[in-house]
Structures are given as structure tokens and as C-alpha cells.
Amino acid sequence: MLLPHISLLTSLCFLSCSVILGVASSVSLANPNCPSHCGDIEIPYPFGIGTDCFKSNESGRFQILCDTTTNPPKPFLNLTDGSRPEVLEISLEGTLKIKSPITFSDCPNKPNHRQPPNLQPTPAWFSEKNKFISVSCGRVASLTFPGPRGNTTAAVCLSICDKYSSIFVNNNSCGGISCCQTTIPAGSDAWNTSFGPVIITTDDDADERPCVYAFLVDEEWFTSKSTNTSAIADEMDEVPVLLDWWFSGGIDNSTEDYVHTNCESELGPCSCLEGYEGNPYLPGGCQDINECEVPYTCPSGNCFNINGTYECYTSRSDRLLRQIKVGIIVLCSVFGLLFQIVGAWWLRKVIKKRKNIKHKQKFFRLNGGLLLEQQLSSGEVNVEKIKLFNAKELEKATDRFNLDRILGEGGQGTVYKGMLADGRIVAVKKSKIENGGEVSQFINEIVILSQINHRNVVKLLGCCLESEVPLLVYEFLPNGTLSQYIHSRDEGFPFTWEMRLRVGIEVAGALSYLHSSASMPIYHRDIKSSNILLDERHRAKVADFGTSRSVSIDQTHLTMTHVNGTFGYLDPEYFQSSQFTDKSDVYSFGVVLAELLTGQKPVSVTRSEEGRHEGRSLATYFIVSMEENFLFDILDAEVMKGGKKEEITAVANLAKRCLNMKGKKRPSMKEIAIELEEILMSSKSSDVERIAELEYLQREMTEAWDVVPTSIGSHLDTSSSLEVQSLLSFKSH
Numbered sequence: 001m002l003l004p005h006i007s008l009l010t011s012l013c014f015l016s017c018s019v020i021l022g023v024a025s026s027v028s029l030a031n032p033n034c035p036s037h038c039g040d041i042e043i044p045y046p047f048g049i050g051t052d053c054f055k056s057n058e059s060g061r062f063q064i065l066c067d068t069t070t071n072p073p074k075p076f077l078n079l080t081d082g083s084r085p086e087v088l089e090i091s092l093e094g095t096l097k098i099k100s101p102i103t104f105s106d107c108p109n110k111p112n113h114r115q116p117p118n119l120q121p122t123p124a125w126f127s128e129k130n131k132f133i134s135v136s137c138g139r140v141a142s143l144t145f146p147g148p149r150g151n152t153t154a155a156v157c158l159s160i161c162d163k164y165s166s167i168f169v170n171n172n173s174c175g176g177i178s179c180c181q182t183t184i185p186a187g188s189d190a191w192n193t194s195f196g197p198v199i200i201t202t203d204d205d206a207d208e209r210p211c212v213y214a215f216l217v218d219e220e221w222f223t224s225k226s227t228n229t230s231a232i233a234d235e236m237d238e239v240p241v242l243l244d245w246w247f248s249g250g251i252d253n254s255t256e257d258y259v260h261t262n263c264e265s266e267l268g269p270c271s272c273l274e275g276y277e278g279n280p281y282l283p284g285g286c287q288d289i290n291e292c293e294v295p296y297t298c299p300s301g302n303c304f305n306i307n308g309t310y311e312c313y314t315s316r317s318d319r320l321l322r323q324i325k326v327g328i329i330v331l332c333s334v335f336g337l338l339f340q341i342v343g344a345w346w347l348r349k350v351i352k353k354r355k356n357i358k359h360k361q362k363f364f365r366l367n368g369g370l371l372l373e374q375q376l377s378s379g380e381v382n383v384e385k386i387k388l389f390n391a392k393e394l395e396k397a398t399d400r401f402n403l404d405r406i407l408g409e410g411g412q413g414t415v416y417k418g419m420l421a422d423g424r425i426v427a428v429k430k431s432k433i434e435n436g437g438e439v440s441q442f443i444n445e446i447v448i449l450s451q452i453n454h455r456n457v458v459k460l461l462g463c464c465l466e467s468e469v470p471l472l473v474y475e476f477l478p479n480g481t482l483s484q485y486i487h488s489r490d491e492g493f494p495f496t497w498e499m500r501l502r503v504g505i506e507v508a509g510a511l512s513y514l515h516s517s518a519s520m521p522i523y524h525r526d527i528k529s530s531n532i533l534l535d536e537r538h539r540a541k542v543a544d545f546g547t548s549r550s551v552s553i554d555q556t557h558l559t560m561t562h563v564n565g566t567f568g569y570l571d572p573e574y575f576q577s578s579q580f581t582d583k584s585d586v587y588s589f590g591v592v593l594a595e596l597l598t599g600q601k602p603v604s605v606t607r608s609e610e611g612r613h614e615g616r617s618l619a620t621y622f623i624v625s626m627e628e629n630f631l632f633d634i635l636d637a638e639v640m641k642g643g644k645k646e647e648i649t650a651v652a653n654l655a656k657r658c659l660n661m662k663g664k665k666r667p668s669m670k671e672i673a674i675e676l677e678e679i680l681m682s683s684k685s686s687d688v689e690r691i692a693e694l695e696y697l698q699r700e701m702t703e704a705w706d707v708v709p710t711s712i713g714s715h716l717d718t719s720s721s722l723e724v725q726s727l728l729s730f731k732s733h
Contacts, residue, residue, distance in 0.1 A: 039072035094269035128186035136212035140196035257283035275308035387462030456510035497642035527588035568602030583663035590658025599636030
């Protein structure tokens with residue numbers, strides 16, 4: 001049951017191939033939609049008649065002019081010198097045969113001094129298979145070609161004659177008596193023929209025969225003529241000349257269009273492979289020869305054509321078996337090719353996967369993976385709090401770290417806004433670590449944040465170590481940094497005194513927790529307003545723990561080889577001694593309090609330019625202002641607007657104590673947090689007492705209104721009632 005199906009499949013396959021390829025003999029050799037003949041002469045591409053029918057490139061034009069006024073029409077070459085030599089034959093093997101004039105001198109009834117055609121701008125030249133023929137008596141005939149330094153002689157022919165010379169010129173022997181012949185070099189596209197004076201003769205009557213002539217001629221045609229040379233000149237004014245031509249560019253036999261074409265070089269000549277025929281210079285021009293159409297191809301008469309060849313079979317069953325065999329070969333070839341493609345794809349995928357794994361392992365090591373594993377094994381990292389993200393997940397979340405997603409940039413990295421697959425909005429910090437640089441700060445931040453559980457400390461969700469640079473993933477805080485709120489003037493959202501006080505309390509509480517309540521005391525070492533973030537409710541959260549350090553309970557300070565920190569927030573005592581203590585964080589927090597009070601930056605060139613002796617530092621400027629009793633001259637407008645004088649003074653005094661040059665005289669963060677809480681509570685209690693007084697006043701006035709006549713009530717001071725109403729409104733809020 002299987003054999004008929006295979007036979008049908010194979011037959012259909014070969015039928016399709018035959019329909020597609022066709023028979024080469026029925027296909028024109030000219031460019032499609034162009035004339036293929038001029039009269040009896042076939043014009044194959046790259047030659048052509050008419051626009052877009054011939055090739056024109058740096059090698060010259062292949063244009064053919066067809067004169068249809070003659071019968072039959074005749075083709076001519078289109079030359080720049082105005083001559084139009086007639087084309088006798090064009091061969092795709094790289095030859096071209098044209099008519100070339102015979103050069104006569106002093107011959108009756110013959111045109112004098114005609115020259116061979118100048119072949120420019122055609123891509124053809126005179127073939128070395130031509131002969132230079134001269135018929136004269138003792139005169140030299142020269143063949144020259146033009147060069148950069150004038151004409152250069154390429155061939156010279158000298159013949160003698162006597163009374164019996166006529167017997168030597170029969171049958172085109174041309175052996176030197178009355179006629180001579182010589183070869184010419186190949187490669188020239190222009191020749192000139194000239195004659196010299198009589199040099200030697202043995203015939204007294206030679207001067208009575210002044211007619212001489214010479215010509216270039218196809219050697220094969222010349223030797224095939226049965227008449228003598230004199231007869232040729234008497235009967236003809238032109239003789240056939242063989243030209244060679246070349247084809248530059250446009251053929252790439254490695255492509256599908258020229259797969260059956262064979263070119264010896266870029267200049268040709270090109271030919272069709274064995275088993276194919278047609279025009280090798282046309283795309284798809286070489287087509288299969290149906291050898292079975294040629295009689296007696298197979299002795300038995302049973303022939304089966306195959307693309308590029310044929311097979312003979314003895315019977316119908318033999319033919320069927322051959323078709324099955326070919327069908328199996330074709331199917332095996334197809335499946336083999338598919339297997340190779342699939343195998344190559346799978347192998348490439350495996351290699352790419354292994355390469356990615358090696359890259360990830362390399363990045364894991366460079367990004368501090370081994371250091372993190374060491375911390376994990378020592379129990380210093382809370383593994384449950386740290387999720388390991390993959391690089392693709394974070395690339396997708398940040399839209400390949402699109403510049404539009406940047407939230408901020410700092411010394412340790414750039415922070416991007418991202419959305420995870422589960423819809424959570426996160427902040428992804430891309431660390432500034434290149435070529436396996438310092439990664440201790442990156443790992444240190446993971447270790448520190450894994451130990452902290454406080455509502456006013458930014459939450460670390462996870463990290464990625466397999467990317468080119470390490471990545472940290474935090475909870476997303478939509479309202480930016482404290483620095484932006486302090487130093488911007490957003491009238492639509494004023495940063496009130498109450499908000500400033502609450503932020504100070506929250507930051508102090510977080511630092512107090514780090515110093516006193518964590519499992520091991522932690523020094524932040526880079527407290528500044530740009531490292532304090534605000535969430536959707538404008539609650540403060542301390543961030544950026546890259547330079548933070550854990551210390552043992554009995555340890556009082558950290559001795560650092562390099563002083564780290566931000567100028568303007570840096571503890572002067574730490575700067576001088578390189579010993580960082582908890583009081584160094586206190587100093588930095590004091591600068592933040594000064595920022596909250598004044599709304600000024602920790603370092604300002606403006607203060608120095610104004611000539612103030614306290615210079616650029618806000619800390620110095622703030623302390624001097626308090627000592628000289630003009631604190632309220634430097635306070636922010638929102639502070640003056642919403643804060644009470646005693647509250648502001650209390651916070652300012654606390655900031656001044658934090659900024660003491662001697663660390664021992666500074667309060668601890670725990671003390672600072674308690675004092676700020678007390679200031680807030682006292683503010684709230686005083687508001688309650690005032691509201692109670694106003695309520696009592698309102699009751700008294702209401703009772704008075706009940707007994708006072710309306711005429712008298714109309715004269716009461718309405719400002720008091722308005723104040724009462726505003727304070728009651730404050731109470732309701």
C-alpha cells in the first residue's frame with residue numbers, strides 16, 4: 001500500500017521541478033521583455049537592444065543597435081568614434097565577431113586609409129586569434145596602438161614580390177612573397193594601420209603596382225577561404241575580426257539565482273554547469289537539459305530525466321523502484337537537513353544557556369556572592385527577608401533600565417522605578433560597581449538591612465547578584481527625599497512646621513533604634529536629608545546603608561582608614577581622629593535639624609559670598625546665629641508661620657547641642673528622640689488647654705447673649721467671636 005503513495009509523491013515532486021525549471025532550449029537568452037534577435041543574429045544578455053536591455057558598468061556598454069531598414073535587419077556596435085561595425089556573431093563563451101575594414105593605399109576604386117574600429121566604450125578588445133595580413137611588394141605594413149607617449153608599434157609585416165609572385169599567393173599561403181602575415185598581442189581595443197616606403201624588390205615592374213592593403217582578420221576564417229588574398233581584396237571591403245569581451249561584477253554563483261552557474265573569476269567567462277544550458281549571466285538563466293528528449297540517450301529507450309542529469313531503466317518496475325529510491329533519498333535529505341537545523345538550534349541554545357550560566361557565576365563572584373555566602377553561613381544575614389531576583393525579571397520591571405524610570409542618583413548607584421510581575425511597585429538600585437570593583441558596601445547594605453525591622457527604615461525586598469553590576473530591590477517610596485521638600489518652594493504643598501517636627505521625631509526614633517535597640521548597634525555613617533525618604537503618608541524612612549557598620553555592644557567607636565561621609569554633614573571630630581562613634585551620627589542629625597529649621601542647604605557658596613565670617617557651613621552659621629541672638633532671622637518662613645516660639649527655640653537648642661564640636665557633650669539619639677517627643681506632646685497639651693479656655697469663653701458669651709438686648713449685642717466686638725470660631729474649627733480638626 002505504501003509504494004503507490006511514494007511513487008505518486010515522487011512523480012509530483014519531479015513534475016513540479018520540471019514545470020518550474022522548464023526546458024532550456026525554449027528560454028530566450030536575452031534579458032526578459034527584450035528583443036532576442038536582430039535579423040538572423042541572436043543577441044544574448046549582457047548584450048541587448050533598447051533601454052534597460054543591456055548591461056552598462058565600469059567595463060563599458062553592451063549596447064547593440066539593430067538596423068531594421070535592411071532585409072534582414074542587421075546588428076551593429078555603438079562606438080564613440082561614430083563607426084558602427086556590423087556584428088556577425090555573439091558567443092556567451094566570451095567572443096564577438098564583427099566586420100572590420102580593409103586598409104587600402106593607392107588602390108583604384110577602393111577607399112583609402114580606413115582603420116580598424118576603436119572599440120571604446122564597449123567591454124571588448126581584439127583577440128590574439130586574429131592575424132595581421134599585408135599585401136605589398138617590398139613595403140612595410142605597421143600595426144600600432146595609441147599609448148600615453150604616442151603610438152606604439154605592435155606588429156610589422158614585410159613582403160617581397162617578383163615576376164612569379166602570383167603562384168605563391170594562391171590558397172592564402174601568404175608566406176612572405178607579395179603577402180605576409182603576423183600575430184598580434186591581445187588586450188588592445190584600438191589599432192592603426194600604416195605603410196612605409198618600398199624597401200626591397202626584385203621586380204622591375206613593382207613600381208607599376210603601387211596598390212597595397214592590410215587588414216586584421218579572424219585566423220580561422222582566413223585559413224578556411226579557398227580563394228587567394230588578392231581575390232579577397234577584390235571582392236570585399238571588410239573582413240571578419242574576432243573580439244574578446246568580459247563581464248565585470250553582478251555574478252555570485254554562491255547565491256540561489258546563480259547556483260547552476262560556473263564563473264572562472266569576477267571577469268568571467270561564465271558558463272552553465274554540466275547538465276544545464278542557457279544564459280549564465282541571467283538570474284536563473286541556467287536550466288536543466290532534458291536529456292531524454294535527445295534520441296538514443298538510453299539504449300533501451302527508457303529514460304528518466306533528473307535535475308542536472310538522467311537515468312536509464314529497463315522496465316516500468318525498474319523505473320518505479322528508481323523513483324522510490326530517489327523519493328527516499330529526497331525525504332532522507334529533507335529530514336536530515338531538518339535534523340541538522342534542529343540540532344544546530346538546540347546546540348546553540350545549550351551553548352548559550354551554558355554561557356549565560358558561566359556569566360551569571362562570574363558576576364555572582366564579582367558582585368560579592370562568596371562574601372554574601374560567608375555572611376549567610378555565619379548567621380549574620382536574615383535569609384527569610386532577602387529574595388534573590390533574576391536579572392531578566394528586574395530588566396523587565398524597569399523597562400531595561402529606561403532613563404525615564406530614574407528616581408535619583410547618588411554616589412553608590414542609580415535608583416530606578418520598577419513594577420514586578422505581581423504588580424508591586426519597587427525601587428531598584430543599580431550599583432556603581434564596574435569590572436569587579438569594590439562590592440563590600442553592596443554586601444554590607446544587605447547584611448545591615450536584613451537585621452533591621454523598623455517602620456522608619458526603608459525595607460530591603462531582595463537583591464540580584466547575577467547581573468553585570470549588583471542590584472538591590474527596595475520598597476517604593478513615592479514622595480521622594482526630605483531634601484527635596486526642605487529646599488523646594490512648592491506653594492501647592494507647603495512643608496509645615498508640624499510635618500518638619502514629625503519627620504525629625506521619626507528619623508531620631510529610627511537612629512535611636514539602630515544605636516540602642518538593634519541586635520547589634522549600627523552606625524549609619526551617612527545621615528543626610530537626601531538619604532531620608534518619604535512614603536505616601538509623608539512618613540520618614542532612613543535609607544542608604546552602604547557605609548553603615550555593626551559594632552559589638554562593648555565597642556565605643558570604629559577606627560576607619562578612610563574618612564567617609566558627605567561634606568557639610570561630617571563630624572569634625574571624626575574627620576580629625578578617624579574614629580567614628582554614635583555621636584558622629586548625632587552630629588549629622590543635628591545638621592538635618594538645622595536644615596528643617598532654616599530651609600538652607602548644609603553647604604552654600606552664597607553664605608561665603610555674603611561675607612559672613614561663619615563661611616559656607618550651615619552648622620557653623622546656625623550656631624553663630626544662635627549665639628548672636630538672631631536665630632529667628634534665619635528661620636524658614638513655614639517654620640515661623642506654623643511653629644510656636646518656645647517649640648522652635650527648644651528644637652534649635654537641641655540642634656545646637658547635637659552640633660557641639662566635642663562628641664561627649666552631644667546627647668545620644670535616644671535622648672534626642674525623647675526630647676523631640678516631649679516638645680511635640682507639650683505643643684499638643686498647650687493646644688488642648690487653650691481650646692478648653694476658648695470653650696469656657698464661648699459658654700460665657702452665649703449666656704451673656706441670652707440676657708443682653710439685641711441692640712446691645714449688635715455692638716459687641718465681632719473679632720472675638722471670629723477667633724473663637726476659628727479655634728473651635730482647629731479643635732474639630
